[in-house]
Amino acid sequence: MDTAKPFKNIKITIGVNRMCLALSYSYEKKIFITHFTDDDATVLIKTNKGLLQTIKWGRRLDEKGKLPLGGWISQELKAKGIYDKFFPKEVKICAIKFMEQDVQGRCVWSDITAGWYLQGLLLQERDERRVYLVTFTPEKHDTPFTRWPIISAG
Secondary structure (H helix, E strand, C coil): CCCCCCCCEEEECCCCCCCEEEEEECCCCEEEEEEECCCCCCEEEEEECCEEEEEEECCCCCCCCCCCCECCHHHHHHHHCCCCCCCCEEEEECCCCCEECCCCCCCCEEEECCCEEEEEEEEEEEEEEEEEEECCCEEEEEEECCEEEEECCC
């Protein structure tokens, strides 16, 4: 088993007027920061065939569609097959860092080590296709987070 750490460091940033859940990725020699609350929020994925593409990140309350609301899927619900009706496909979300909110509402940016990916799940309902981050609930009671994305090696 690889013992490398999936993130380089953690930096706390106090969020202002924005839900604090975001990703940063590099694509076509540009750096993008996308917040889930943005109407046009996309993530960069690497398909099983090795292709890179940007795709809509989850579904917001004001968006029509049949796919689940939100931008995250717990690994527990995924394992139970709750989303099987949406033809789930595991994808690698390419990111250089991500932002999560701690239990006190502070935004925390975490860098991702090169060669590691956030685990994503691509769901589809007819022409509607969206990617969701797969998360888990930390078992330790002394962690400042109630969920954390699954980070995997290349």
